[in-house]
Amino acid sequence: MTEKELNLKTAALEKISHLDYFNIAISVDCVIFGYENKELKVLLIKSDLEEFSGLYSLLGDLVRPDEDLESASYRVLAERTGLEDVYLEQVHTFGSIARHPSGRVITTAYYSLIDITHHKLQLNHNDLHWHAVNDIKKLAFDHKLILNTCLKRLRDQIMENPVAFNLLQDKFSLRELQEVYEAILDTKLDRRNFRKKIALKDWLQDLNEMETNLSHRPGKLYALKQQFKITGAGTMAE
Template identity: 30%
Template sequence: MGEGAIELAVSTVIFALQPEAGTGRPSIRVPLVRRTRAPFEGGWALPGGWADAREGLAASARRTLAETTGLEPAYLEQLYTLGAVDRSPTGRVVSVVYWALVRAEEAEAVPEGENVAWFPAEELPQLAFDHARIVEYALWRLRTKMEYSRIAHALLGETFTISELRRVHEAVRGVVLDPANFRRHVESSPALVPTGERLTGGAHRPPRLYRYDTEVRLADNGPLDDTEESR
């Protein structure tokens, strides 16, 4: 890089819910890639790379994600732009950061190995550059947005039960929610639509399946405040 030059990069924080070993309880996980060159060679970092002048920023984020992890998330949103003069030891690098959500089955399709691995979002190894700060901010953004939007849809299948939806909220927000209060809250939303079908394969009366009506514009009806206890 020439003296005084600024290079533009993209990085993406990907969130998925995956079951914890032993309990099967869903928890938020993040894929990291191992750096193969200096600086921080051998260390863990967020998926990303250099932006391409021939494509848009979101296209660069999607391309670098596919190249490093093989993931092609349906939900991708620009998060933040980082441009501190000292954030890279090799020169001035401005990074446009995105965050993405993938479903569990998409996450499971990513082959883990020496250079790609999933980590609990709250228990990350030491990260290159300022990537730990980026993950922290992305996690805050995810939790904040979860209370007011249909963002849980990106972590679920096309249809889901109320219990499955509640477990997503609990895993992301790090709280335990009262099932009855949660059901009343979400069923009052015009965006949640019963499919008329039920989940099959259970030992008891099968629960109803729901879907999101993406045509409904949600009003802010307040956060879910029926927390019983913090984890």
């Protein structure tokens, strides 16, 4: 390296390493949605901060210097749920000065949709719990705002992209699918119109199987067509 190159590099490093600018930390927070008992749920953890004792917060962590933002959120997700191949989408970055009581922390929010039946194991030991989204009144930090923002994004997405399916098991009936949509949108839908709309999207594969173990007429089972699975992961290539 020539002296000139070194000088340039040094100047550049000095510019960004000016002490003040490194007093900002960056984190990711994951809004992990699940679905159970006809309710949309979100995975929360008891806050470990004094200021927020008794409150729950989203799952997050500081971003490590050697991992990119998306990797950090996948890591948080994997650490907490054990799941690897999941739908994950960046939503918004929250950077108010006073949003974290211990210092300046800017956080990037991701939302994720997982099949709640596939991770039952991991979460017992921690203070992790599923909470019905509709029951959540108050969260630590600005996490209620983050949750609302992600929920809005989710609601905007589900009719555009086949993402809601990530909340369900591989095989599902149209009734189950409709119930998922109703839970996400927090509204009742007309069955005939819902089916027409879904049929139009051409997302589903008819499995030629029926539901079992019901005390009434079983419905046909469907699966999301292979080409649409795990949408969103890696969508925003960097």
